[in-house]
Amino acid sequence: MQESISTLRLWFPWAQAEPSSQLVAARVATFVGDWNAGSRFTYHVEDRVSGALVGATSLNDRHGPGIADVGGWVRVGFEHRGYAREVLSALTDAAFELGMEHVITVCDVANVRSADVPQSLGFELVAQHPTETTAPGERGLLQQWEMTSQVWDQVRPHVWERMHRSGQLPLGPSLDR
DSSP: OGGGHHHHHHHOGGGSSOOOHHHHHHHHHHHHHHHHHTSEEEEEEEOTTTOOEEEEEEEEOTTOTTEEEEEEEEOTTSTTSSHHHHHHHHHHHHHHHTTOSEEEEEEETTOHHHHHHHHHTTOEEEEEEEOOOOSTTOOSEEEEEEEEHHHHHHHHHHHHHHHHHHTOOOSTTOOBO
């Protein structure tokens, strides 16, 4: 993660502080507590062949009943290989299997690479609203991308087939808590 910190700082307020063992321990304790409470499920993402840490992702219900929010990051050196797309697809599947009605993901309008991921999977841009700027790369305009279970049922087979044909299925079933 250390080699990615300058990139993460552009987009994530939690990355602004210098990482320390105490900070990491506190974050992990929060992740475990949220997991046990059933409010947020945080995963590390590994490459299925090498086992290398690729990034992290989470699925949470902070927007209310029936709405899953997915977020995450990909480590420097692993971008543009399909990891983010595969993770968002897998967590979208999981959210709908858990009975959620909507999956959303958000990013600042300046984070074009992040916005490309939900757009490529058929998510719809449903809102853009001003927000407080909390990281240096942000413009303060948050995009909200949404997928419904009905639309996902229609586009899912095409999404996974397209990723399979392009060779962009780097993870397989290796999402791990």
